Amino acid sequence: MASKTGVEEPQQTEKAAPAAAYSAGLEGVPVAKSKLCRIDGMQGKLYYMGYPIEDLASASSFEETAFLLWHGRLPKQDELDVLESELRRNRALPQQAVDFISMLPHTAQPMDVLRTMTSLLSSFDQNPERSPESNLHRAIAITARFPTIMATFHRLRQNQKPVEPNPKLGHAANFLYMLFGKEPDEATARVMDMALILHLDHEMNASTFAALVTASTLSDLYSAVSSGVGALKGPLHGGANEEVLKMLLQIGDATNVETFVDDALAKKIKISGFGHRVYKNYDPRARILKEYARRLSEKTKFSRFFDITDRLEAAMVARKGKQGIFPNVDLYSGIVYHQIGIATDLFTPIFAIARVAGWTAHVLEYWEKNRIFRPASIYDGPEPRTYTPMSQR
Numbered sequence: 152m153a154s155k156t157g158v159e160e161p162q163q164t165e166k167a168a169p170a171a172a173y174s175a176g177l178e179g180v181p182v183a184k185s186k187l188c189r190i191d192g193m194q195g196k197l198y199y200m201g202y203p204i205e206d207l208a209s210a211s212s213f214e215e216t217a218f219l220l221w222h223g224r225l226p227k228q229d230e231l232d233v234l235e236s237e238l239r240r241n242r243a244l245p246q247q248a249v250d251f252i253s254m255l256p257h258t259a260q261p262m263d264v265l266r267t268m269t270s271l272l273s274s275f276d277q278n279p280e281r282s283p284e285s286n287l288h289r290a291i292a293i294t295a296r297f298p299t300i301m302a303t304f305h306r307l308r309q310n311q312k313p314v315e316p317n318p319k320l321g322h323a324a325n326f327l328y329m330l331f332g333k334e335p336d337e338a339t340a341r342v343m344d345m346a347l348i349l350h351l352d353h354e355m356n357a358s359t360f361a362a363l364v365t366a367s368t369l370s371d372l373y374s375a376v377s378s379g380v381g382a383l384k385g386p387l388h389g390g391a392n393e394e395v396l397k398m399l400l401q402i403g404d405a406t407n408v409e410t411f412v413d414d415a416l417a418k419k420i421k422i423s424g425f426g427h428r429v430y431k432n433y434d435p436r437a438r439i440l441k442e443y444a445r446r447l448s449e450k451t452k453f454s455r456f457f458d459i460t461d462r463l464e465a466a467m468v469a470r471k472g473k474q475g476i477f478p479n480v481d482l483y484s485g486i487v488y489h490q491i492g493i494a495t496d497l498f499t500p501i502f503a504i505a506r507v508a509g510w511t512a513h514v515l516e517y518w519e520k521n522r523i524f525r526p527a528s529i530y531d532g533p534e535p536r537t538y539t540p541m542s543q544r
């Protein structure tokens with residue numbers, strides 16, 4: 152039927168989709184089915200493909216856990232060897248990409264650099280094939296390059312020459328090698344490997360959802376990963392680990408903790424490193440990281456940050472525990488990275504270096520039964536009205 156304006160009016164469809172209840176921030180709304188990761192927020196438990204995070208953190212490696220999520224099972228030795236060698240082969244960046252990084256301002260935020268370089272790398276991928284298999288190889292190549300992007304930028308911004316990847320080293324150890332220009336000792340490499348495992352996946356969080364929304368339009372894997380990096384950057388999500396360190400500097404000394412907490416809570420300021428949409432108990436990753444933070448602080452004989460955080464935890468749990476607010480993964484990760492000597496603005500990129508494997512695993516899984524994300528909003532604006540010409544406004 153034509154309207155007064157001559158534009159076809161839409162036909163009434165016979166069956167509209169049922170209206171779902173509105174939930175701010177999609178709280179409690181399932182948006183996908185996934186086998187990859189399960190959180191029991193009340194018990195404070197986390198599983199990747201059914202394996203408890205504690206077991207993976209103590210016994211697995213980043214490469215093996217990435218295989219688990221990409222393939223849905225633990226690898227045999229020869230399968231792990233193949234994945235490791237593919238990751239190693241793909242670590243180096245094209246020279247033009249290194250040149251591009253060298254043109255960026257030294258003051259650029261590392262997460263912005265990572266997002267930009269993810270987009271840039273898509274220009275070097277000339278393979279038109281979009282099969283699940285080629286997308287898996289793409290996921291491996293992107294994952295392999297994330298540490299190189301960050302280490303290259305970090306070296307260049309300090310007027311140092313980038314360090315070529317070392318094919319003898321594993322993913323975590325090689326990242327530290329490219330960052331510092333010397334091989335890490337075994338214990339330090341192991342701590343980094345464990346931190347990457349802990350951050351590798353986390354069910355339907357904001358950045359994974361952002362990656363899936365982009366992927367659901369059948370856009371490409373680079374675009375999906377760029378969306379994930381952009382979402383992770385925010386201080387309510389992955390950016391919280393950097394905020395924690397700034398907060399520790401602000402608190403200055405463990406004796407100031409209670410005053411700081413009471414003041415922040417009175418002003419309704421959220422304290423970084425606490426609270427979670429799903430966990431209403433201690434985040435199991437925080438427990439693991441706390442132990443490493445403690446051990447490293449004892450080893451380096453620098454325990455000020457650990458002491459402040461430990462007391463902060465006690466103060467927050469005493470005041471907000473009843474509300475289900477407990478430490479999350481970001482509370483202790485920063486102390487661990489700081490003890491290893493990593494610059495604060497690389498903390499969130501390290502999160503991304505791990506999570507890229509999770510994002511891509513979720514995207515590959517979602518594409519098996521893809522449906523475009525097209526939710527709804529509740530209209531809260533004016534009723535239809537007549538356009539006012541400029542002269543009458």
Ligand code: ACO
Nearest residue numbers: 386387388389391420421422423424425426427428479481
């Ligand atoms: N400090 C103080 N109060 C808090 C905190 C906190 N960190 N987190 C939640 N609350 C309070 C809120 O003020 C609110 O209280 P009210 O009901 O009295 O108003 C209640 O708990 C619920 O908080 P919401 O913000 O509605 O919870 P939501 O699920 O939307 O947010 C989030 C979760 C973003 C993680 C929140 O807890 C927060 O901002 N934490 C600090 C930032 C942080 O550490 N982020 C990292 C999360 S883990 C990750 O993404 C890797």
